[in-house]
Amino acid sequence: MLPYPSGNLHMGHVRNYSAGDALAWYKRLKGFNVLHPIGWDSFGQPAEDAAVKRGVNPRTWTEENIEIMRGQLQRIGVSCDWRRQMYAHTPEYYKFDQWFFLKMYEMGLAYKKKTQVNWCEHDQATLSNEQASGGICWRCGNPVTKKDLEQWFLKTTAYTDQLLDDMAEIEAGWPANVLKRQSDWIGRSEGAFVKFDVKGSDERIEVFTTRIDTIYGANAVVVAAEHPIVEAKLAMMSANVVAKIAAIRAENAKPTDHETEIKKDGIDTGLKAINPFSGEELSVWVGNYVMMDYGTGAVMSVPAHDERDFDFAKKFGLPMVMVIETKAEPPASAGGTNVESHSTSKPTAHAVGSAFTDYGVMVNSGEWSGKTSEDGKREMAEYAEKHEFGRAATTYRLRDWGISRQRFWGSPIPIIYCDKCGVVPEKFENLPVRLPDTAPFTGTGESPLAKVPEFYETTCPKCDGPAKRDTDTMDTFVDSSWYYFRYTDPQNEVLPFDTETAAYWTPVDQYIGGDDHAVMHLIYARFWTKVMRDLGLVKFNEPFKRLLTQGMVVGETFFDDETGKKVYHMPDKVTVTRDAKGKITSAVSTEGKTLKYGIERMSKSKGNGVDPDEMIEIYGADAARLFVMFAAPIENELVWNEAGIEGAVRFLQRVWRLVGSWRLAVGSRQSAVVGSEESSAEARKLRRKTHQTIKRVSDNFESLQFNTPVAALMELSNAIGDFPVEPDNASDDEIFAVREALTSLVLMLTPFSPHTAEELFSVLIGNEKGIVANDARFSEYSEELAKADEIEIPVQVNGKLRSRLMALPEASNEELEAMAFADEKVREYTDGKEVVKVVVVPKRLVNIVVKG
C-alpha cells in the first residue's frame, strides 16, 4: 500500500516496506521478474490543514514531504523501481480519476443526490459510510454527525453480490478476518418485505423481516421516529406522543456513543396496522431501536423470537406469543409448563426470560402450523407476493460511495452545470480539469474552489453558453482505488494504463498493508477493478491475489494527567520502573510528576515513536530492517523494545567477522571443489546445514514468514562459526563446504540486510561486482545433501521419553525396535514387565507400551 506523504516515515512504514522489499529480493534472487513499485497518496486533508494553519501551499507542503520520505525510504534501502513512482496530486494522474468518473457517469454508475451525509465536525469534512464506520471518523476518531448535502455517489451497490461472491476467488490468499469484515460490512440479508395496512387509511407500512415464519407472533409494528408514516399522522397524535417522538428523534440525531448501552424506548402512536396473514389488529409504535436507514425503517415486533422485540415488549408489557417450537421433541420441563397463559389464550414467552431465535416448527400460525421455519419462510413469501402484500427480498447494508468533498486538495469532479442543459459531463478531450494553484482556505467545510471564479466559470460543453463547474473534489480514496495499475504504465497520457501492458503484471501477486483499510480502501479497490473489467480494461475480477496484513508497531505512551493529553517521549523525559515481567509499574517525568501509561500506535506526533532516521543513525538500516523482521511474526502487533535490536547488530557483525576470517582461504583457493577423496564428516555436516537452511528459508518466504528465516540464518551462521577446522588447515573439501555455506548465507541475508550482503558478497567472491551486478541467484537446494547421515530416534516407554538412539535414516522398523530393546536405559523400564505393544514410527520414534 502506498504511503500518505505526511512528512515522516514511521516504524509501521519500515515494517511494511521491509517485508515487501524482502519478498521482492527473494523473488528476484529466484529469477523472477519483479515489479516492486512505490507511489504517493498525495491528495488529502492534512495538506489543506497545513495551508489553513501555516499558510503554506498544499502542493509545496506535499512535495516537500514526498522529498523527505523518499529520502528516508532510500536510506533504509528499499529496492523500488523509482522510475515508476506515481503521485496522486499530479494532473497526469488525476486526469484519469476524472476519466474514470466520466466513464462511470456514462455507465450510470455515478449519480448525484441530496442526502444526509456523514459529517465530521472536528475535521469539517464529509465522510463516506466506510470512513464513518462505527460512528467515528476514520481520520481523527471523533464522533460523526449528519448533514444535508447534495453530492456525487458511485454505485458500489451495483456490485454487492459480486463483492461477496468473488471472495471465493481470493479466499486462499487473504486473511480470513478481512474477508469477514467485508462481508459483514456488505451485510447481505435474505428475507421478505411485508406490507401492513394501516387501519382507517390508504397507507401501508412496509417492513423487512428475515423471519416471515414468525409473523403470527407479531404483537406490534414498530417504526423509526423518522418514518414517513409518523410525519404523515403527527397531527392526529396527542401532545405527549408528539413530544415523545420529538425526544426520540433528538436522541437519534446525537452522535453514537458506544460506551453507554442504549435503553429501549418508544411510544404507542395510537395507529393500528393489520397483520396481513392473521388479520389481527396491531398497535403501531415508534421505537428508538428501529433505524430509518436500514431496511424500510419499520419492523414487525415478534417478542417471542427476537431479542430486541423481547426487551421492548417486556418493558412496555406487550403480549408475547410463541409461534416457533424446537424441532426436536422438547423436554417436558422446557416449553409447556413454563408458559403463562395470556388473554390471547395462546402460550406466551413471559416466563421463558429470553426469545427463542432458532429455526424450528411453526405453531399457533393458522394454516401454516406444523411447517418448518425453512418451508414457512419460502412459502409465506410466495403467498405474500401472490396476494400483493409482500415479496421475498434480499437487502444489503452496503450503501453507495459518496465521493464529493468540499475540499481543495483533490481531483476536481469533471461536471459542469448549465442553466440551459442542466448537468453536463466535461468532454474527455478537455481533461484534466486542473486545480488552480491556490484558493482561499478557511477550513470551515465550504468548497474553496467555490471562491475561485477562474476555476468554476466555464462554458457548457454542449451549448457553449456560460456555465459553472462542480466545485467539489473527489474523495482521496478514489486515487488509491486504481493506482497500482498505473505502475504498469506510468507515462501513459491517453489511458489510465495500456490493457496489454497491465495484463503482464496484474492482478497484483502480493499486496501488503495494514488491516485498518479492510472496509475502506480494500472494498473500493475491489469495486473499481470490477468496473474496469466491465470497461474492458482488465480481464479479471479481483485486483489482489494475496493480501498480507501486517500488525501495528506500537510503543509505550505516557500521559500527564494534569495537562490532559500531553505525551512524553521515552527515555529522556520519563523514568520508568518495571516488574520482573518487564511490565511498567510506575513512570515519573523528569519534573517529578507521576504519569499514566499505556500502549499506543507508534508515531512521532504522539511522542512515543522511534524515528526511522534515528534508528539508521544508531544501528544502521540493515540492522533496523533485520530486527523489525525478526522481532515478531509480521501479522502480530509489535511492541517496540529497543533492547532486541542489539541482537540484530551483533548478528550482522558476527557474519561480517566470519566472512573476514575465511575470505583469504576461500578466495585464494577458488579451485577447491567438492569430491576429493578425504571428504570429512565435518564438511558433510556443514553442507547438510547449508542445504537444510536453503530449504527452510525458501519455504518460509513462500508462506510469508519473515521471522523464522532470520532464525534459520542465525543457526547457519552459528554452524559456520562452530566449524572446527582452521582456515589454514582446511582441506579442499572443507574450503568448498565453508565457501558454499558463506555464499548461501550472504545471499539469503540479502532480503533482510541488502547493503551488508552486497558488500560481503563482493568480498567473498573476490571481485568488485556485487549481487546485483553478478545477477546472483539464491543457492540451489539439494535434497541429497540435506539428508542426514544419522538420525536421532527418541525412545519412549509408555509415552515418556526414556532414551535416544542414533540410527541410519533407512533403518527398518525391526532394527529400530531391536535397538530400543537393547538400550540400557530403556531396559530399566521394560525388564520384568509385560510388553503390550510397540509403536515404531519410521525416522521418528519408538514407543514401548508395558504393563505391570
Next chain:
RNA sequence: GCUGGGAUGGCGGAAUUGGUAGACGCCCAGGACUUAAAAUCCUGUGCCUUUAGGGGCGUGCGGGUUCGAUUCCCGCUCCCAGCACCA
C-alpha cells in the same frame, strides 16, 4: 451482547500440522581476555527436587480420544480485535 482470533519460560517467539516442547534472539548469572572498562568469546539458563547419576511436573483451566496431544473433540476462564439494537 454478537462475530472472529488468541493464551507456550523473565520477554519476543519456534515446533516438519498427532511423534524428543521451548529452535533463534533478548534479558540475566558465572567465567576467559584486559591495569580497568567496552567489545568479543566460552558456559549456564522452563519449574521443582537430588550430594551425584537421576527423578517429578510442565504449552490458560477441567474432561475426552490415542501407544503418544501445544496440535484433534467437548465444556469453561481470561485477553485482543471488529461490529454495535442490521429487523
